[in-house]
Amino acid sequence: MSRSRIVIVGAGFAGYQAARTLSRRFRGAAEIVLVNPHDYFLYLPLLPEVAAGVLEPRRVSVSLAGTLPRVRLVLGEVSEVDLERRQLRYRDPEGRDGELRYDRLLLTVGSVNKLLPIPGVAEHAHGFRGMPEALYLRDHVTRQIAMAATTDDPAESAARCTFVVVGAGYTGTEVAAHGALFTDALAKQHSRPGGTLGDGAKDGGLRGDRRPKWMLLDIAPRVLPELDQRLSKTAHRVLARRGVDVRTETSVKEATADGVLLDDGEFVRTHSLIWCVGVRPDPLVEQMGLPTERGRLVVDEYLRVPGQPDVLACGDAAAVPDLTREGEFTPMTAQHAVRQGKVAAHNLAASYGYGAARPYKHHDLGFTVDLGGLQGAANPLHVPLSGPFANAVTRGYHLAAMPGNRVRVLADWMLDAVLPRQAVQLGLVRSWSVPLESSSPEVARLPEGA
Numbered sequence: 001m002s003r004s005r006i007v008i009v010g011a012g013f014a015g016y017q018a019a020r021t022l023s024r025r026f027r028g029a030a031e032i033v034l035v036n037p038h039d040y041f042l043y044l045p046l047l048p049e050v051a052a053g054v055l056e057p058r059r060v061s062v063s064l065a066g067t068l069p070r071v072r073l074v075l076g077e078v079s080e081v082d083l084e085r086r087q088l089r090y091r092d093p094e095g096r097d098g099e100l101r102y103d104r105l106l107l108t109v110g111s112v113n114k115l116l117p118i119p120g121v122a123e124h125a126h127g128f129r130g131m132p133e134a135l136y137l138r139d140h141v142t143r144q145i146a147m148a149a150t151t152d153d154p155a156e157s158a159a160r161c162t163f164v165v166v167g168a169g170y171t172g173t174e175v176a177a178h179g180a181l182f183t184d185a186l187a188k189q190h191s192r193p194g195g196t197l198g199d200g201a202k203d204g205g206l207r208g209d210r211r212p213k214w215m216l217l218d219i220a221p222r223v224l225p226e227l228d229q230r231l232s233k234t235a236h237r238v239l240a241r242r243g244v245d246v247r248t249e250t251s252v253k254e255a256t257a258d259g260v261l262l263d264d265g266e267f268v269r270t271h272s273l274i275w276c277v278g279v280r281p282d283p284l285v286e287q288m289g290l291p292t293e294r295g296r297l298v299v300d301e302y303l304r305v306p307g308q309p310d311v312l313a314c315g316d317a318a319a320v321p322d323l324t325r326e327g328e329f330t331p332m333t334a335q336h337a338v339r340q341g342k343v344a345a346h347n348l349a350a351s352y353g354y355g356a357a358r359p360y361k362h363h364d365l366g367f368t369v370d371l372g373g374l375q376g377a378a379n380p381l382h383v384p385l386s387g388p389f390a391n392a393v394t395r396g397y398h399l400a401a402m403p404g405n406r407v408r409v410l411a412d413w414m415l416d417a418v419l420p421r422q423a424v425q426l427g428l429v430r431s432w433s434v435p436l437e438s439s440s441p442e443v444a445r446l447p448e449g450a
């Protein structure tokens, strides 16, 4: 008789944790299969540091095969779930279709970039939800500064030195905070004594008084609107000190190839529009035809999908009742996803008679925001911290939370503290391969017909 098979779709915070917990619990009693488009767990909170050239991309990519030895990895993206036949269809990275039977299913497919119906945004903005977008942004920013330093046209130089981030949640705030430090470092490397742009100076380079400019926009009245007000104040102060132009209660009316039109009528010339307005659940959820709540799959407090006794879901993709806040659902954060993954694993084990099922209940433990340099904003256990101490707590937290690669991350941080940033762009991820509107921001899009 074949072993029972538990299939986990998605190897992010929730799926990875569930696979790890189950593989320890069952020790071979059931087959644990993890389906994911790529062979690594992506530690998303450190992605802004990849885009800013602090960390190399593989540092935040933890090998699934290397850290989950008792789990079978299937590389692929699930396109269909047949709940009647208990079968999945998936497409592997080489475009071949496959099928996979399951006895129990855990869906942890996470989320994708959220779009707003604003003209030109889908064509001219890039999101920040996966590794390809981070690699694209690092190259793009590096290229803008290099090209600003070589053009003879001062207006073009100014546009290339302007970076607009929309959305001042933790992703947008970290991208702008790290980005400003990154472009200052790049500009320094491109500056030449007496070098001027647009006035025919022979030695070229970025003009000494042309500091790259970052703008951070949000319709909310403060940065980090979803977090404690004290964190907002700290982040705002650090951003302002770095010259980031924070515009609250401001949004984009239209995006064009030359820049963005703000809703107050100002037109900002730029080649860089970074879209961090939030996320929506992975489109696979919608395709399943099951009840959803704001796009997230409805589950009960045991993370079970009502009416589907063999299916559980958690993380960003699931609307998990928040037992600490009556009538609300848990927010889309790694903090919840990891803990839900663990509970889902326990409840799957319980469905085989190992222990008893338990409800998901977790009190918010606070948040950490890495602002780059020696700055941070954090409120562990709701104690507000700022400055270098917050930065140390934030980095310590990330190291502790990462399931692997800790020494490599630490080594990159130490190297960054003493060496200049590398001003090179490899150009391997092109603009067209990371469209804002994508059901799979975790993989770069291939050319048509490939």
Ligand SMILES: Cc1cc2nc3c(=O)[nH]c(=O)nc-3n(C[C@H](O)[C@H](O)[C@H](O)COP(=O)(O)OP(=O)(O)OC[C@H]3O[C@@H](n4cnc5c(N)ncnc54)[C@H](O)[C@@H]3O)c2cc1C
Residues within 6 Å of the ligand: 009, 010, 011, 012, 013, 014, 015, 035, 036, 037, 038, 042, 044, 045, 046, 047, 048, 076, 077, 078, 079, 108, 109, 110, 111, 128, 129, 130, 170, 171, 282, 284, 314, 315, 316, 317, 332, 333, 334, 335, 336, 337, 368, 442
């Ligand atoms: C830049 C950034 C910074 C963040 N910083 C923080 C932070 O500091 N603290 C915090 O608490 N939260 C943070 N978050 C939010 C946090 O990362 C998410 O809430 C968390 O990743 C959700 O975990 P998940 O397991 O639901 O999804 P994910 O971690 O996104 O994992 C989903 C997995 O499913 C895979 N997948 C998707 N579709 C399919 C499919 N059809 N078939 C197979 N596999 C599929 C994906 O490739 C991925 O591996 C950040 C998010 C971003 C983007």
